[in-house]
Amino acid sequence: MLRLERLHIRVGGFELRSIDLEVREGDYFVLLGASGSGKTVLLETLAGLHRPVAGRILVDGSDISRDAIQERPMALVYQDQALFPHLSVRRNVAYGLERLRLDRQEKALRLQELERTVGIGALDRRMPATLSGGEAQRVALARALARQPRYLLLDEPLSSLDCGARSGLRRLLRSLHRQGRTLLHVTHDFEEALALASRVAVLESGRIVQTGTPLEVFRHPRSQFVARFVGLRNVFQGRLESCDEGGVTMGRFHVEDHVFSVMTDEAGGPGCLLFRGEDVCLLSERPRAELPNLCHGRVTEVTPARAGLEIGVDIGVEIVALLGDEEANRLRLRPGREVWVSISSAAGRYIAEAP
Amino acid sequence: MRRLDNLHLAFTLLGGTLLLFIVAPLVAVFLRTSAPQLVQTALDPEVRRSIGLTLWTSMAATLLCAVPAIPLAWLLARRRFPLHSLVTGIIDLPIVIPHSAAGIALLGVLARNTPAGGLAAKLGIEFVSHPAGIIVAMAFVSLPFLIHSARTGFQAVPERLERAALNLGASPTRAFLTISLPLARRSILTGLVLMWARGLSEFGAVVIIAYHPTIAPVMIFERFGSYGLRHALPMTALFVLICLLLFVVLRLLAGDRDHVAA
Numbered sequence: 328m329l330r331l332e333r334l335h336i337r338v339g340g341f342e343l344r345s346i347d348l349e350v351r352e353g354d355y356f357v358l359l360g361a362s363g364s365g366k367t368v369l370l371e372t373l374a375g376l377h378r379p380v381a382g383r384i385l386v387d388g389s390d391i392s393r394d395a396i397q398e399r400p401m402a403l404v405y406q407d408q409a410l411f412p413h414l415s416v417r418r419n420v421a422y423g424l425e426r427l428r429l430d431r432q433e434k435a436l437r438l439q440e441l442e443r444t445v446g447i448g449a450l451d452r453r454m455p456a457t458l459s460g461g462e463a464q465r466v467a468l469a470r471a472l473a474r475q476p477r478y479l480l481l482d483e484p485l486s487s488l489d490c491g492a493r494s495g496l497r498r499l500l501r502s503l504h505r506q507g508r509t510l511l512h513v514t515h516d517f518e519e520a521l522a523l524a525s526r527v528a529v530l531e532s533g534r535i536v537q538t539g540t541p542l543e544v545f546r547h548p549r550s551q552f553v554a555r556f557v558g559l560r561n562v563f564q565g566r567l568e569s570c571d572e573g574g575v576t577m578g579r580f581h582v583e584d585h586v587f588s589v590m591t592d593e594a595g596g597p598g599c600l601l602f603r604g605e606d607v608c609l610l611s612e613r614p615r616a617e618l619p620n621l622c623h624g625r626v627t628e629v630t631p632a633r634a635g636l637e638i639g640v641d642i643g644v645e646i647v648a649l650l651g652d653e654e655a656n657r658l659r660l661r662p663g664r665e666v667w668v669s670i671s672s673a674a675g676r677y678i679a680e681a682p
Numbered sequence: 683m684r685r686l687d688n689l690h691l692a693f694t695l696l697g698g699t700l701l702l703f704i705v706a707p708l709v710a711v712f713l714r715t716s717a718p719q720l721v722q723t724a725l726d727p728e729v730r731r732s733i734g735l736t737l738w739t740s741m742a743a744t745l746l747c748a749v750p751a752i753p754l755a756w757l758l759a760r761r762r763f764p765l766h767s768l769v770t771g772i773i774d775l776p777i778v779i780p781h782s783a784a785g786i787a788l789l790g791v792l793a794r795n796t797p798a799g800g801l802a803a804k805l806g807i808e809f810v811s812h813p814a815g816i817i818v819a820m821a822f823v824s825l826p827f828l829i830h831s832a833r834t835g836f837q838a839v840p841e842r843l844e845r846a847a848l849n850l851g852a853s854p855t856r857a858f859l860t861i862s863l864p865l866a867r868r869s870i871l872t873g874l875v876l877m878w879a880r881g882l883s884e885f886g887a888v889v890i891i892a893y894h895p896t897i898a899p900v901m902i903f904e905r906f907g908s909y910g911l912r913h914a915l916p917m918t919a920l921f922v923l924i925c926l927l928l929f930v931v932l933r934l935l936a937g938d939r940d941h942v943a944a
């Protein structure tokens with residue numbers, strides 16, 4: 328098991344503080360963070376390229392934070408691959424094998440096996456400058472795997488690839504994970520994490536702010552930052568006023584002049600309210616029944632989304648509803664159209680501001 | 683567009699004038715030397731010995747200095763250490779001080795009556811009026827060309843490639859030999875050629891430390907001083923011709939054979 332204990336890293340003017348993290352064997356661990364949040368620095372520190380100021384990096388209980396780069400059980404795949412431009416694909420991959428001191432035949436067999444695993448057999452004699460982004464990333468993966476690392480560290484491996492290459496490489500990464508490898512992957516893309524990770528951690532301003540399975544983090548973000556990061560569109564800063572309505576603990580959340588009713592047992596105070604676009608219900612006419620958080624609004628924009636359409640509605644504050652194509656067609660939504668909006672009180676999630 | 687054309691024309695004229703300034707005196711040397719004179723000079727044993735001595739001493743200076751100069755260039759390119767700027771300044775010193783002064787300074791250290799010169803003499807190494815002295819003088823004045831060129835080459839090698847090599851299990855030495863050095867080789871070779879060429883043309887420092895045995899630039903000066911311009915021209919033409927040929931061949935070898943996409 329790989330464990331980071333109160334790791335403190337300082338590189339130039341950049342600082343990561345109190346990083347506590349646990350990566351279990353066989354995990355596909357994704358570290359999420361915005362650009363400049365220190366993800367790459369953390370990976371480089373694990374690989375031994377930077378010395379931590381304080382804290383420990385433990386592998387099965389042994390502190391490796393002072394070990395030489397070459398001795399660490401980790402191989403790093405750079406975002407831009409860092410392939411050696413003067414060596415052919417085969418020699419790039421073989422570079423990682425040198426340390427294993429294999430005889431010629433073993434080396435050739437190992438190379439063949441690696442090339443088959445990552446699907447680069449046909450690229451053998453090519454030079455890195457002639458490879459596409461996806462091919463280069465596969466070669467970088469093969470080169471890292473050649474070292475037989477216990478932990479494979481991936482620095483945004485999909486970010487510079489086109490859609491087709493990205494999906495191919497995702498399949499490859501999933502297959503490496505299925506083979507039992509432990510991967511630590513950093514990215515700023517939550518969808519990438521959803522598609523690949525068994526566990527995720529979110530890094531904000533040099534600190535880990537939440538850890539869990541991708542679904543846990545997506546459904547229960549612990550802060551406004553995490554909520555925005557995982558793609559929640561309805562995130563409002565405001566103030567909660569708690570009240571008791573017939574035994575159910577309710578709150579009235581004030582955002583500017585608008586008030587949302589929300590089910591929560593939190594005490595009142597400043598914080599933020601989150602709800603998913605899927606939980607926003609749009610109606611073309613005022614319903615006869617009394618619905619929670621019912622209000623009148625005007626459509627401001629209609630944007631195609633991966634699963635249907637995103638509808639921006641101004642109800643005094645701007646909210647976003649996510650509708651399926653059929654429902655959106657039925658309501659004939661277009662900018663300027665007046666609609667009624669309802670949001671279940673149970674759908675909203677209040678997060679108190681940290682003291 | 684019109685303005686751009688005028689600018690282009692003006693720059694071409696200015697550049698052409700400069701090229702003429704370099705080429706004209708060299709062409710004049712060849713125009714004023716007949717082919718029989720050139721052949722006769724080339725057959726003169728004293729001239730051949732002198733040119734041979736110049737070529738090998740300069741080559742020796744370059745190769746001997748390459749061993750410490752290339753690692754130093756890597757250090758300067760990769761590491762920030764205390765007095766980094768001072769070290770860079772010291773390397774530039776031979777370029778800024780007059781070469782005759784450099785010769786005097788070297789003589790002050792390497793003469794037999796100095797501790798270093800005395801110690802070398804005990805080991806059987808003579809500097810004054812000896813090829814070893816010529817090598818030292820040539821190395822002293824031409825070393826900055828190699829270090830600067832190699833340093834620029836190492837700076838152009840992305841550091842993450844060296845890090846990737848270390849991460850793949852390579853020792854720092856292996857990373858240097860298999861990644862940094864091959865990727866910087868064009869600049870290093872250019873530096874070696876420049877250092878060697880600069881050594882060939884050295885006069886001021888060499889003439890102080892070792893007038894004899896006579897290297898080509900000293901012999902040209904000697905012939906000019908003793909017999910006048912007419913007698914110095916054939917030797918000058920021959921030496922310039924050899925230098926040009928070697929320089930072109932080495933630049934071609936160093937520069938255009940391999941194109942490395944970093």
